[in-house]
Amino acid sequence: MTTPTDEKTTSFSGHQLEETTRRPRRIWGRPGLVTAYAQDMAFFDTRAKLVAVCALVAIAALMPLQLEDDILKLLATGFVLAIGAIGLNLVTGYAGQVSLGHAFFVGVGAVTAAVLNGDPDGRRLGYGITFLPAWMLGAGLVAAVCGAIVAPLATRLRGLYLAIVTLGLVFIGQYIFAEWREGTGGRGVGRDAAVPTLGDVDLTVNGAYTEEQKLYWLMLVILVIFAVLARNLVRSKVGRAFAAVRDRDIAAGVMGVQLGRYKLLAFTISSFYAGVCGSLLYAADGHFSPDEFNLGMSVLFIAMILIGGAGTISGSIMGAMLLALLPRIASELPGFFPFISDRSTEHPNIFEVETALYGVLIIAFLLFEPRGLYGIWHRIRTYWKSFPFSY
Amino acid sequence: MTAFLEAVGEGLGTGSVYALLALGFVIIYKAMQVISFAQPAFMLAGIVLVSYLAESVNFWAAVPIAVAAVALLALAVERVAIRPMVGKAVFVIAIITLGVDVVVRVVAGAFIGVDPRSVGDPWGQEVVNVAGIDMAQRNVAALIAMVVVGGLLFAFFRFTPIGLAMRASALDQEAAMAQGVNVGTVFATxxxxxxxxxxxxxxxxxxxxxxxxxxxxxxxxxxxxxxxxGLDSLGGAVLAGLLIGVVQAVVATYQRDWVPSLETNAGPIVPYLVMMLVLLVRPYGLFGTKEVERV
Structure with a gap:
């Protein structure tokens, strides 16, 4: 076994050949010692993380056998929202470009999927493509193209200017959706969403397993795939460029990061994720209306990544899950606080409390834990890692 | 021609509302370089307060009380949610105001209820004839109010000590502090x-x-x-407000003739379209100061 000093020399002296031919090894008994960049950036940098994530995924996969269908539906929606949140986190959390226009791209995805999947003989435009990956990725690609079209405007602008322009995008998008009745069904009416089918099995029809169970598994699998892709992206060259642009774009430009190119890339990938999210978001309800892609939805996604943790993939998922479960949490509140009503005609009712709650959560997290749920987890982990010496 | 001028009159009314709102945004931006997304909520709170107060006292008394109350509310929000964040990234503060907006708006919106309420204004749908053009009285009132408030603001910034302090800290916060300006007071004001x-x-x-x-x-x-x-121009806010109001009203009037195929009123998205076009040519608006980036 080589001594730690040797390891260090090889990893920092820039011998590319040596690094690629010999995998950096962990030193037995010293799990905290990182001796190579590749080790530091590994997908699972510690064994504990590997085990924990595998266990978590396994538990998540087995949950449908235990939980009630209504909770499963919420969780499945949470998984889909998490895909969208990861997308927003890529552009806002990693690349630092504040986007209030995420709802627009989600809308583009939902509409595209519905058009691709729709009944060719129906009242609305439809091409009858039933193959799930085809319409899902198609929705993502169309949204990505929209993102790429908007990006040049975004690369000229910074910070709050960008936020306002993307805000405008939501309003313009809503107008287009409302106007294009053939594709979207029009304001207040809407149309049927894309129906997820695998082979000959319609996932929205109860069979050996219920609709909720099947959708839950589908969304879980898709979320895991997209989360892994995003995680791999952010630990690559592209991810480092994003972080450099976020931290100081002028400095990044001086160091040779092509600003325009990476901002374009960030917007395109983010929009792709939003499109995929939109294509699946209404699978459980089977119907959507173009009014839903409003500023409120954009703020919801912003809330997800801020509450979960900006600039982390796991945080995006945690934030999305929390906000997806928030309606359920709010609906339990009347049991504890009798002054909250569960009827929408009385005030304060659970719907108002739910909306106010996420506003309060945004403020509270930014004031007290800017790193979000991920930050809380990080704190707990650090406490136990350094246990008797934690202060 | 009459139709066009009537559209312009309508637009001046809407534009005055935009200008008043824009002045608020610009004042906050000049003080702390932050865009406050909480303005819609304060606006809704003001409307709801006036609608309740107008039932007990008359409209003319209700407006000043409501304005003072919303100003106090804004003061409280600034103290509780914004002041602790001074010095953090502007994006973070902007998002906090977004959170404030959601909370205040939900609370204020809950008071609107299901029965139709109104602010109890004396104008209603009445029109007044100005040089042969019919203008809605409420639009004339909005324009007059905007001119009066704008004038008062100008006098405030020009002639009062706190106004001077606000202009000073807008130019350079640290230099203003060194001269004894209480920047906290400036933020609050x-x-x-x-x-x-x-x-x-x-x-x-x-x-x-x-x-x-x-x-x-x-x-x-x-x-x-x-x-x-331009984010930091008070005059620009007024001019742009009126301009966008007029363009919006003209588009709403002539849309049916120009593009008959569009059925939805395009008025509400006109401001955003105009903004995008202008930003392509002038990234800092018509009267804004070009941002100098220190590396």
């Missing part, structure tokens, strides 16, 4: 002013009919206005 302005704007946005739950959307149209006028 700017928020109170912006809150009050939003309430005034709200009253005029809500005249002439029952209050709509979604009326706060109007306040967001002031965002393209400030981008167009």
């Amino acid at each position: 700017s928020w109170a002013l912006a809150g009050g302005l939003a309430a005034v704007a709200g009253v005029f946005a809500a005249t002439g009919g029952p209050i709509d739950q979604n009326i706060w959307i109007v306040a967001l149209a002031a965002l393209p206005v400030i981008i167009l006028g």
